[in-house]
Amino acid sequence: MLVGQKERGIFINGEWRESYSGTYRTITNPATLEKLTEISYGGKEDALEAVEEAKAAFPLWSKKTARERSTFLYKAYEKMLEHKERLAQILTSEQGKPLSESRTEIESAASYLLWYAEEANRVYGEIIPSSKANRRSHVIPHAIGVIAAITPWNFPASMVTRKLGPSLAAGCTVVLKPASQTPLTAMEIVKIFEEVGLPKGVLNLVTGDARAVGEALTQSPDVRLITFTGSTEVGRELMKNSAQHIKKLSLELGGHAPIIIMDDAKLDVAVDLTLASKFRNCGQTCICANRVYVHKKIADSFVEKLVTKVKNMKIGNGNEESTVIGPMIDRNAVEKAAEHVEDAVKNGAAIASGGNEWDGDLAGYFYEPTVLVNVNDQMKVMNEETFGPVLPIDTFDSVEDVIEKANQLPYGLAAYVMTESTNHVFKLTEALEYGIIGVNDVFPATAEAPFGGIKESGFGKEGGKEGIHEFVEMKYVSIGITE
Structure with a gap:
């Protein structure tokens, strides 16, 4: 990222590009109000294309072994720590928190990639003892499909990896929508995954208008789960807009x-x-x-x-x-x-x-x-x-x-x-x-413990073994034995 230069903030199917609208948004430092850069500002068309490419990439990615998928997470984890100081500087510049806190956040963000690189290999199925002699009952885990990950501005690194780690480990493909105020850290994390060779279409990034992109993601039948961190008010809107396709949701909402x-x-x-x-x-x-x-x-x-x-x-x-x-x-x-x-x-x-x-x-x-x-x-x-x-x-x-x-x-x-x-x-x-x-x-x-609220603070867990289960569906297979 070069200060003052325009940045292509849309990453779809392995390519950085401008938004369809051609518009840009200025990102400023909240401490000084100085301009950091301008990034592409996407909308509905960009989001729908990202979903399409994620859907196309899903069959091959989900069929890779857990060990193969975990390799990319291990490499991304190492790269994040290697570039910790640079990432922390970017995070502080766009979000404002003290550098000491930004460094801690980068370490925390990387830890989720490490944890789910390990946890990818521990998503187990089950064999159920049958009540009938001529039946065998199996439960098989399968990745749920295309994930839309919508992240907030207050933790622009750790909230991203807390969603990317388990979803990629489970075999899902992702469309990431970072907060409009703090997209630069998310962009750098995506570049790290690009650098370690993550297959095209597996991870896509759409910066842009929250309402336009959010509506596209909730209304698309190809998005099977939305994982969101933000306000309770926006959580309600996501639930309402996702009802048409009975979309699964994982929501970490407001607190007090x-x-x-x-x-x-x-x-x-x-x-x-x-x-x-x-x-x-x-x-x-x-x-x-x-x-x-x-x-x-x-x-x-x-x-x-x-x-x-x-x-x-x-x-x-x-x-x-x-x-x-x-x-x-x-x-x-x-x-x-x-x-x-x-x-x-x-x-x-x-x-x-x-x-x-x-x-x-x-x-x-x-x-x-x-x-x-x-x-x-x-x-x-x-x-x-x-x-x-x-x-x-x-x-x-x-x-x-x-x-x-x-x-x-x-x-x-x-x-x-x-x-x-x-x-x-x-x-x-x-x-x-x-x-x-x-x-x-x-x-x-x-990373190793489940994180999430109850009541109007949402549902679903991030972190721990529970975190990866949000991105997995369990198939029950009943097999009759013929004589």
């Missing part, structure tokens, strides 16, 4: 993660983990802390220690090694954070730290890391996903009280518990209505 801090928690550890969860990627993560419930016995000490550290966080360009808080993705994101803070204050909250747009020397989209106290359940920040660096803190008296508070929203992606008590661990983790629960751990996502 609570952190529950019991009075027996190690206070300094709880403070540091809360900060790490909330302010990573400037609060723009689907599993970050959205609300804190801290026991009344330790609330004052907790807030004091946390606010002191928040005030010392360095805000700036993610390309500077000392930066802790980078920019938000765009102006709308900043305005939403400001709206939530304004609503909270209007309804009785107090600002313990932050509460304003950052007035530093950069032109980008910055909002100060903000801590709110004296919050209540009627405030927007306690009900809607802020997706920004705003942390509301509430208090509680009993385990029963905090369980009720934590479960009251329709979201069920991630929740966290800080405690040193085994009783609290079991009581809380069994009662909390969330697909992912971290106990004294706010970074639960890992």
Whole structure:
């Protein structure tokens, strides 16, 4: 990628090309608003052609042995790590997060390729003991077909490989639609697969208009599964648009993660983990802390220690090694954070730290890391996903009280518990209505474990042995034995 030059952002059947419309979209650095490049901006025609080529490539790819398919994933894994620094620089430039976080994300993204290179060889069928002497019953795994993978802007590397790894390992072919704000990292990952010799048509990339491309992918009968990470609102639209062809969906949607801090928690550890969860990627993560419930016995000490550290966080360009808080993705994101803070204050909250747009020397989209106290359940920040660096803190008296508070929203992606008590661990983790629960751990996502939500946070799993099963259909074969 050369800064300032136009990029062909459409990759179909092994060829990089312009979109049918011939239009381009400018990609800017959210910290400085400087132009990075222009990329082809595709639409319905590009998406449908990509589906056609993926469909044509499916028979040969799916018939390759698991070991043959895994070879490409191993090679791509090695290439990603080889180019980690370059990829991290691109990621930070288009998305904004600090370089240290981008490097970690590239490592995480590569780990999904490694895991599914290994897991490709462990998609087992089954022989079922028959109830009849003259019958044999087999269950055989088969790749589901053409996959549409739609990825978000907040993790433009790891969200891509979390979908590409298992789908390619299972024998599926893919049409990838990255977020319009952050296509450059996805393009570089596709180039890595091109470099390692992935057969033409197996992996296709369409950058462009989200609605036009999304509608083409949902309405095509040749797309058998859509895997999507994004908002609950868009998830609903995908479900509705996919109903015509009874398309399979795997959806990782919005969240509103609570952190529950019991009075027996190690206070300094709880403070540091809360900060790490909330302010990573400037609060723009689907599993970050959205609300804190801290026991009344330790609330004052907790807030004091946390606010002191928040005030010392360095805000700036993610390309500077000392930066802790980078920019938000765009102006709308900043305005939403400001709206939530304004609503909270209007309804009785107090600002313990932050509460304003950052007035530093950069032109980008910055909002100060903000801590709110004296919050209540009627405030927007306690009900809607802020997706920004705003942390509301509430208090509680009993385990029963905090369980009720934590479960009251329709979201069920991630929740966290800080405690040193085994009783609290079991009581809380069994009662909390969330697909992912971290106990004294706010970074639960890992290639070897299933990741996904419940309720309005979606369904389906990414990661672990469960992740590859999303892309496989089990055929039951009943064989009669004739005499």
